[in-house]
Amino acid sequence: MRNDQPEANFLLERRLGRRALFRGVGLTGLGLGGAVLLGCNGDDDNGDGGTASGNTLQQARDRGYITIGFANEAPYGFADESGNVTGEAPEVARAVLAELGIPEIQGVVVPFGSLIPGLQAGRFDIIAAGMFINPDRCAEILFSDPDYCIPQAFGVRAGNPTGVSNYEDVANSDARLGVLSGGVEEGYAQAAGIPDDRITRFAEAPELAEGLQAGRVDVIAATSLSIRAQLDRLNDSSLEMTAGFTPEVDGVPQRGCGGYGFRRDDQELRDEFNDALVSMKQNNEIVPITEEFGFGETEIGAATDVTADDLCEA
Amino acid sequence: MFDIGLWGRFMDGVWITLQVTAYAALLGTALSIVSGLAGLSPYRAVRWPNRVYVDFFRGTSAIVQLFWIFYALPLIGPTLSPMVAGAVTLGLNMGSYGSEVVRGAVVAVPRGQTEAGIALNLAPLDRMRYVIFPQAAVAMLPPYGNLLIELLKGSALVSLITLADITFMVSLLRVNGAASTVTLFTIALILYFAIAQAITLGVRLLEGRLTRGLEIGRAAGRRAA
Numbered sequence: 135m136r137n138d139q140p141e142a143n144f145l146l147e148r149r150l151g152r153r154a155l156f157r158g159v160g161l162t163g164l165g166l167g168g169a170v171l172l173g174c175n176g177d178d179d180n181g182d183g184g185t186a187s188g189n190t191l192q193q194a195r196d197r198g199y200i201t202i203g204f205a206n207e208a209p210y211g212f213a214d215e216s217g218n219v220t221g222e223a224p225e226v227a228r229a230v231l232a233e234l235g236i237p238e239i240q241g242v243v244v245p246f247g248s249l250i251p252g253l254q255a256g257r258f259d260i261i262a263a264g265m266f267i268n269p270d271r272c273a274e275i276l277f278s279d280p281d282y283c284i285p286q287a288f289g290v291r292a293g294n295p296t297g298v299s300n301y302e303d304v305a306n307s308d309a310r311l312g313v314l315s316g317g318v319e320e321g322y323a324q325a326a327g328i329p330d331d332r333i334t335r336f337a338e339a340p341e342l343a344e345g346l347q348a349g350r351v352d353v354i355a356a357t358s359l360s361i362r363a364q365l366d367r368l369n370d371s372s373l374e375m376t377a378g379f380t381p382e383v384d385g386v387p388q389r390g391c392g393g394y395g396f397r398r399d400d401q402e403l404r405d406e407f408n409d410a411l412v413s414m415k416q417n418n419e420i421v422p423i424t425e426e427f428g429f430g431e432t433e434i435g436a437a438t439d440v441t442a443d444d445l446c447e448a
Numbered sequence: 449m450f451d452i453g454l455w456g457r458f459m460d461g462v463w464i465t466l467q468v469t470a471y472a473a474l475l476g477t478a479l480s481i482v483s484g485l486a487g488l489s490p491y492r493a494v495r496w497p498n499r500v501y502v503d504f505f506r507g508t509s510a511i512v513q514l515f516w517i518f519y520a521l522p523l524i525g526p527t528l529s530p531m532v533a534g535a536v537t538l539g540l541n542m543g544s545y546g547s548e549v550v551r552g553a554v555v556a557v558p559r560g561q562t563e564a565g566i567a568l569n570l571a572p573l574d575r576m577r578y579v580i581f582p583q584a585a586v587a588m589l590p591p592y593g594n595l596l597i598e599l600l601k602g603s604a605l606v607s608l609i610t611l612a613d614i615t616f617m618v619s620l621l622r623v624n625g626a627a628s629t630v631t632l633f634t635i636a637l638i639l640y641f642a643i644a645q646a647i648t649l650g651v652r653l654l655e656g657r658l659t660r661g662l663e664i665g666r667a668a669g670r671r672a673a
Binding site (some may be wrong): 213216338 | 453470520522616622623
């Protein structure tokens with residue numbers, strides 16, 4: 135029956151329907167593709183808030199908010215269940231920025247190793263992730279003074295079967311170590327002589343802890359509070375943490391003190407932020423903000439007399 | 449274990465995943481057609497730049513492209529928002545694969561169709577529009593469906609450039625202990641699977657529509673499916 139249909143019928147009727155469909159798809163594709171490309175002007179609410187022009191402070195005051203980058207690492211900077219940014223560093227930053235006349239912060243989550251590249255690319259204006267201040271990082275970005283100092287700790291299986299209590303012990307055993315990619319622990323581990331094939335780098339803190347839980351590594355290294363937060367979350371009796379310790383590189387103890395990071399051309403923002411932070415430190419206003427995240431006088435007090443310059447020149 | 453708040457977060461993630469996938473698919477489809485036809489151009493000045501585009505985007509890692517556009521491009525050029533950066537990168541990628549799908553399908557249309565078009569005195573452009581392309585399109589659809597599903601799954605890469613898609617929500621929710629790792633990743637698997645099934649269904653329907661009344665197309669459609 136169909137074969138009897140004259141060819142003309144196909145050309146006049148069917149073709150129109152199909153043609154319209156093709157044209158519709160093609161035009162919609164081109165139109166929306168174009169709209170996406172142009173959309174970069176209108177889509178300014180998140181992640182695009184950073185600017186790399188050096189007058190970030192003034193712009194943030196005019197807009198009423200500033201964007202901070204954090205790494206989703208409890209208790210330093212993380213998103214709560216409704217997606218709002220919180221944690222030690224964002225909450226202290228919130229208080230400091232309110233002093234500077236910037237009432238609001240917007241958070242951008244990136245993997246820890248992307249914090250410095252993201253800041254430099256203008257994806258956000260301040261790193262508020264409790265990032266340790268060290269000479270390598272000072273070569274890349276500006277830091278405020280630290281607002282806390284903290285020892286390292288290991289997460290291990292219950293009973294610490296590999297018997298490790300510092301990086302040298304790990305080097306002398308055959309234990310596999312997990313660290314956060316781009317974190318200071320990587321450098322400590324290498325300095326202690328742990329071979330690279332026994333170091334596994336994880337992108338985020340939760341993966342680090344789950345790597346231990348799943349048996350992918352035998353030991354995980356991070357700050358004592360970070361290890362505690364992860365183990366509390368997993369609530370697994372087959373895991374435990376070791377006592378805190380201060381790692382050494384070439385016999386020199388490495389103080390682990392965290393502060394806030396800024397782009398190199400944002401000296402003004404960094405200086406005003408730092409002045410407000412220092413006066414909050416002197417007035418003992420940091421502990422009340424951070425104690426809900428497990429920070430006490432021990433961690434906050436240890437940073438009282440430490441400046442960014444001390445740590446950058448170490 | 450699984451409350452309304454968690455569900456809401458996942459739905460926010462689904463919405464972002466759908467947006468990125470849809471924008472990238474539209475850009476990728478348009479590029480596939482333009483680039484696929486450009487690959488058949490008799491002019492070397494058209495074919496060669498097209499070759500460079502296809503080989504570059506097929507031949508380099510999508511995640512490196514994404515990081516380059518997101519973290520490196522702002523240092524030397526414009527700053528694209530996360531959504532634009534994600535959709536453009538994934539769309540350019542899909543277009544480079546789709547280009548070959550389009551080119552292959554057009555080449556596969558029997559030579560007699562072109563000759564018939566010439567006999568009917570159709571201009572080269574009309575021949576392509578009315579005779580060759582509608583038949584080729586039917587053969588393009590099954591691999592096109594593959595590309596769309598690849599795109600959907602590849603869209604998880606945007607979780608690394610701050611876009612709060614399904615994958616991003618999993619890593620966010622893992623931190624505050626809202627649900628177990630097993631629960632969160634299982635939900636994510638189910639969500640991706642459901643969206644992929646919807647895409648498969650959509651491509652099937654489109655295939656039925658384009659094949660209707662097209663004898664050669666029906667055969668080609670049956671073979672490919």
